[in-house]
Structure formats: structure tokens, C-alpha cells
Amino acid sequence: MGIYSNGTIYGIKIYTNIDNNINILLNRTYDAIINDEQKREIYLFYTNLNDKQNIFFQIYTECSSTYDEELFMSWYPIDINFFLKNFETSSL
Secondary structure, three states: OOOEEEOOEEEEEEEEEOOEEEEEEEEEEEOOOOHHHHHHHHHHHHOOOOOOOEEEEEEEEEEOOEEEEEEEEEEEEEOHHHHHHHHHHOOO
């Protein structure tokens, strides 16, 4: 039971969280599924960060719930591996 992402990416949020003090570094949403050029820009932003400690990611994505059949848009946490797999390859 819970909320599940279908993996489509319509936006990204990159932020730090130090002692529950959240600092949003990048927050972008798009009307369509994110394209390779947008992914490249986001990955470049990430690579230019001086301090990558305490960095967190969320994607804006279509989600479903075990309680309702309709899809809805929501911010969904991802880890660094998901970020790199989906954004690093578009920078080639």
C-alpha cells in the first residue's frame, strides 16, 4: 500500500537538508516529459555544485495510489543512483 511513481519526469528539485533546514538549489517543472537537453542542463547544474554533501533529489512525476485508480502529479524522492542513471547519460 502507498504511493508509487510511474517514472515519468516532469520536473526536478535539488536541495540540501542540514539539521532540517531545507535549502532549494534548483526547482524546475515542465508541461511535458523532460527532454534530453533539459536533463543535460540539470546534470550540468549538479556537476558544478562545489559541495555535494547532503544533496537530495525529488522528481515531479505521475503517481498512483493503492487507494485510488486515478493518476496524480506529485513530488517523489529519488536517490543519487536514480538521478545519475536518468540525467548523466543525457549529458553525453
